[in-house]
Amino acid sequence: MVSEQTGRWPRILLMNAGGALLAFGMALGSETPTWPRFLDALVMSLVYTNCVGILAAVGIPPVITRYGHGSRATAFVVRVIGVVAAIVAGMAAAATILLAVGIIEPREFLRHAVPTQWPIYVYPTMLLVSLGISYYQTMSEELAETTIALRTKERDEALARQLAAEAQLAALEARVQPHFLFNALNSIASMIPEDADGAERMVERVSALMRSSLQSGGPATAPLQDELQLVRDYLEIEQVRFRDRLRYELRIETDAERVSVPRLSVQTLVENAVKYAVARQRGGATIVIAASVTGDRAVVSVSDDGPGFQETDVHRGHGLQLLRARLETIFGGRASLRIDSRAGATSAIIEVPVS
Secondary structure (H helix, E strand, C coil): CHHHHHHHHHHHHHHHHHHHHHHHHHHHCCCCCCHHHHHHHHHHHHHHHHHHHHHHHHHHHHHHHHHCCCCHHHHHHHHHHHHHHHHHHHHHHHHHHHHHHCCCCHHHHHHHHCHHHCCCCHHHHHHHHHHHHHHHHHHHHHHHHHHHHHHHHHHHHHHHHHHHHHHHHHHHHHHCCHHHHHHHHHHHHHHCCCCHHHHHHHHHHHHHHHHHHHCCCCCCEEEHHHHHHHHHHHHHHHHHHHHHHEEEEEEECHHHHHCEEECCHHHHHHHHHHHHHHCCCCCCEEEEEEEEEECCEEEEEEEECCCCCCHHHCCCCCHHHHHHHHHHHHHHHHCEEEEEEECCEEEEEEEEECC
16 A cells, blocks of 8 residues: 555656646746746746645545545535645645745735736646646545455455365364274164164265365355254264263254354364263263344354363364354354353354344
């Protein structure tokens, strides 16, 4: 932004110089001036146009931004008023400078500073210079703001893709750990002689989990009911491993099933509960998955009665950290992830807007 502002000023000064040459030519007219008259006219033209042009460049764009909202007619009227103010103030400033350096006498100050004393050619010259510079500066600032907005959007989209990829990788790593796959496959093998249909269903659940983990390029969010189906598949597979140590309940309001949540978000919370609650206690734990809608907000929580865990366990790259970053990227400040963990009562709560 600083470099863009720096690059504008040479062009603004060039426009001022063009206006100065125009005013200089009009001031000389058709007469053949002496060198002192020639130099005085040139210096005065440069001082006047630069004072007016710089005031127009600095002062008019903020006025347009603040008061020029609404129709184009309103913006034009505000711009003209700003231009007139810049011309009046700039001519007075120029006369003060010329008086200070000795180009004009004190008795000539009012004739050079007061608008009613200016030659007729000064009005169109200053109007053209100040209007041109004000339009140029305003359009340059609007273009810079648009460029920044586009760059910000591209950066956010790239960050969202990166976070989604990291979350998918984390979910995949959690599911393809040897103990998870080996226990699932061994359980399926032991079920085949006694419960072939159950073994077939278990294979389908493992397949669904792997497919969801490897899926890429899709939307960043999914309906809660789709996410809950993956959660059920995961818990059914883990129940084969933990048997009656893993107990779970779903308390989902009907209105909440259609709420959009980040893909694999509920799965992340459930995996966290299995890791820190079920696996760490001989008696296992009970996991409760609940969802409700109040007004324009939806709350999804995963609670357990395990021993809890420390915030230091949530290191960089941890599933909860990735989920918090994804919520920020997708919903901005409208979504949150809260963790309340203590012995016998741990809750991870996602709050998202209802679209």
